[in-house]
Amino acid sequence: TTKPEQGERCALTGGGWSSYYDEVEVTEARKLDIDHMVPLAEAWDSGAYDWTAERRQAYANDLGAERSLVAVTAKSNRSKSDKDPATW
Template identity: 50%
Template sequence: MRWLLLILVLAGCSAIPLSPSASSAAQVDRVPRGTLDAVAARTSLAALPVATPGRMDGYVRDCDDGKACVFGQPWFDTDGDGCDQRSQVLARDLAEVTRKPGRCGVQSGVLDDPYTGTQVTSVSKIQIDHVVPLAAMWRSGAASWAPEQRLAAANDLRNLVAVSGKVNQSKGDKTPDEWMPPSAGYACSYGRIYVTVKAAYSLSVTPAERAALEQALTACG
């Protein structure tokens, strides 16, 4: 029951709206609602447990053909309103959004990609990034969670950001010590989002991961 309530709460999260004409300063400050500010992020990062990442044994993301699907069906409609999480994030992060006729799915819109600082005008070229990759969640504590908790975490809007598909593919399952957004101006915001999610789920960090996040947060000023 507790995780059902959590899912419903997470589904109600939203981001600060931003139009394509917004200033570059507003662009790099764009984060999902509920993201820690820089001071709180530094405090939370210092409190995170430091540990060697666990093994990937048992981790299966694919849900096709009866596979394990340890984080549940991707973009699960957590609040049962008929609008899946991908559609909710696209509607939240894009400007000039048009919906598919009679549906919540986003048909078109314009994305100011925070990771690259470029503009993407084709929805087919936009993907939703888990800022803290699900594989990293698995290795830092989620392997021991109940399925309901993993489903909630995988659909937590605080951890989901619309970005260009190309940059999302380049990131893959990499952690901040292995990958940071190409746009250096987004380092602070990226670090804040990452720490927010790690802290929310009491996940561990590696020494290298922690050092990279500390470096990212220095960009906050």
Template identity: 55%
Template sequence: MTRHALLLVLVVAFLVGAVPGTASAEQLRLRAAVRALPVADETPDGYDRDLFEHWVDADHDCQDTREEVLVAESRVPVDGCTITTGEWFSWYDRETWTRASDVDIDHLVPLKEAWDSGAAGWDDDTRERYANDLGDPRTLVAVTDNVNQSKGDRDVAEWLPDFGGCRYVRQWVAVKLRWSLTVDPAEKSVLRDRARHCRNRVIGFTPAVTSRPVGMGA
């Protein structure tokens, strides 16, 4: 293995949030995956976006997480430290953009929603890994900026995209399972109802390792 390849493996392991060999992929059909989501009331107190350090440059290649997603999702080749042009298809509204400034990188499960659903108990490192999760392309999505802004911090009980509703539900469930996040009763009800009207596809996900601050009990 070359030095570059070894570095890439180590970076991916960091971003996935797991040490190689400690987590294996799991598969559930959509409806079973919804049933598997644990229900709990949300715990919104204390949220601050700055508690999730995001858009870091984990592999020190001059591209931060936002740029990495823009590179990965562009339909035409793009390169450089700061991505300004490319071609991005926003499946939330079926719009295509060629200027990076017209595109936001959406945390499909918003940072505040993650906080309310379990991330309040994570340590800083786990929250950083969640906010910059390149290990699963469903966590971060390039979408039209004003659509992302209209979504805000709302969950699936409060907001769904105009298009790709079943895809959104599948990805929401996958991200929540990957990061061991809970759902509130209203969220669970909407997911269960929506799943009944979607194809019962297999959802694969690799659980991320989550850690609590030293000295905090389980």
């Protein structure tokens, strides 16, 4: 990755990213999605319904784990949808 510059209204210019799922090099931030490696729906189906509201919020916004939220091409994110990573 190459760090972008942040301009007016938080617009990003420059920069480069490697899409986590398909390794496509992207130079326009708007062509990326930020995706949960394990989708929220899958987490719910796997037991997150028993979590406290605070724990669910922490999972949904987890920036501490390297693969919790990943930058991916919109195309690969649409393909994955809310599937479990093991079945995608």
